Amino acid sequence: MTKRLSLVATAILALALYGGSASADQAVHHPLYMPDAAHVGDPALQPPPVCCAPVGPPVAGEPAPVNMAYFGGHVQVKPKIYLVFWGWGVPGAFDHTTPGMPANDPDGAAARMTAFIKAMGGTAWAGSQTQYYETVNGQNVHIQNPTNVFGGAWYDDTNPVHDNLSGLELAQEAQRAVAHFGITDLHDSQVVIAQPQKFNEAGFNGGVGYCAWHDYTQPQYYPGVQAGISFTNMPYVLNMGTSCGQNSVNAGYYAGRLDGFSIVLGHEVEETITDPGAEDVIDGVNLGGWYDYAAYENGDKCAWVGYTEGVAPPSTVPGGLANITGNDGKQYPVQSLWSNESAGGAGYCAGAGDDLPVTG
């Protein structure tokens, strides 16, 4: 605990000293990507390091070391996650059907993501993040782990959709979702824009090397969009096969086909819970929550740990990809999440049921 507090103090000091790098903020902005398994550590997919800490890029398949710090922004104390399935029922959204499955969800991906969000609340996996907090009027307010974090699902087949969506279009859809759901508490709410097989975001389609990303709407980056919406770009990760997690935990062709959906979605929603401001620095004010000096968030630091792409089942190293049991009693593959408290306070990837023996 003492160590963590000192880290926070150091972080705040570092911000004061090195705020300049962040104040060049508006020059370059991109969302916070989750690299695919082949692009872990790719500097092009990470924001610039916050500071000068000697932390190299993470090694593929291994956790990215050093603990996260608090950067002064808010966290989602009582998270509510809203799912938008944009265009899933529009003609051309899928190139196939499956007997017994809905035409707007022939692989069961929407059903899997919905079930996962409904089931993640109250799990030890989500609970591993309650150590993080926001500071309000000098008081630390910790993230909670309620049983129900599912805000709702919206199958939007009305607003026009197309392939190669832009980030701005996703942000605009997130704003429409805020209106659709009647969300008033943006502080604790996040919107996931899930895309069907044939209508995906341009960078994902273009092979940039990520599976998904999350961001925070600010007028500088998303002109015309309501400020302060935490949202996730969730492409149809099955399109990228094993590089975005297909069969990365469960070996069976069908049993592991949808693995990537809960792994990638879990990565993004938990990053949003601990860093809903997405590391933004606006007019010198840091909106970011928790990440490390290399700008890696709780998900980034543990992405694809133990996974060798295309090899199933994965190695079972501590902190590696694994199935967790949701609050519905069913199994969901996830990646672990960075825990400052693990390994006796040194920090490690945790929560996926394969933690280090020493958890502090």
Added chain:
Amino acid sequence: MRKGIQAAAALFGAAAAAAAVALAAGGPSTTISTPTSGQKVSIHHNPYLAVAGSAAFATPQAQTTRFYLRRDGCGTANDNPHLSVTTGTDGGDGCGLVLTSVAGPGGTVDQAASVDYPSVDGMPLTLDSSRTVTGTIDLNSISVADGVAAGTGLLTVTVDLEALYQGNGVEVGSDSETVLLTPTQTEYPVAFSIQPTGTLDRADLSGLDLRVHVEGPFVAGGFIANSGKSWLDAPSWSASFAQSVAVSLDDPTFASAVPARLSGSSWSVAVPTPAIGKHVVYAQASQGFDTGAPASRSFTVTR
């Protein structure tokens, strides 16, 4: 209340006496016998409305569905190994991975780990797990001269069959067979047999995947012939055993439908009598993943 229930019972009896409905081509069908067309129903005397009719379903017959192991290419991104109920000439016929094979412990050669053959047609399939899945993996050894093959030694073929059931992957069963390769033979049809798990008996499957793994001492053996030479026979039924009738009041989308009780070709259900006025009741029969055209009947609720 008592009077209403008695009235409903009488109507159920009438429904049971209704003539069987011939099965419409292409799926289950249903008709509504109660209420009768334009019938007036007193809500005072009938707090519950009896709805009844008859339905026709296909009778499941035992059969066998043959799936061929097919492959469009060899060593490209478009190999597309798959199972299909149709056969033909395959571009990936005889594919195996010689150059990328990995030598395992003891000098064995793992023929590029596993190859999945998911079904692309032939679904849904109602599985009969009382019978075994049988099939053949036709293995080839490279011919190095006339009558002389490169491969010698013992080869192991492992097949794992997985089903897509209710959106989840479920293990059906597996088998492992060995075959002795000799220098004088290039083709080895390896028969396999899988006893399906009993939990999937009569289950309506959305997909099947056959995972084939070949391992042995020689990289030159273990190529899989397609074009009709490798296949599996899945014991199945011609129609699903899952039969149902759903009833919906004033809603043709069946968003809040209630299930009817089936008895032979007759069905019946009692629903709270709706408010005074004109109404439409809808009924729809389903068998497995097939849903028939809805039937409808107008009636009027009076005081």
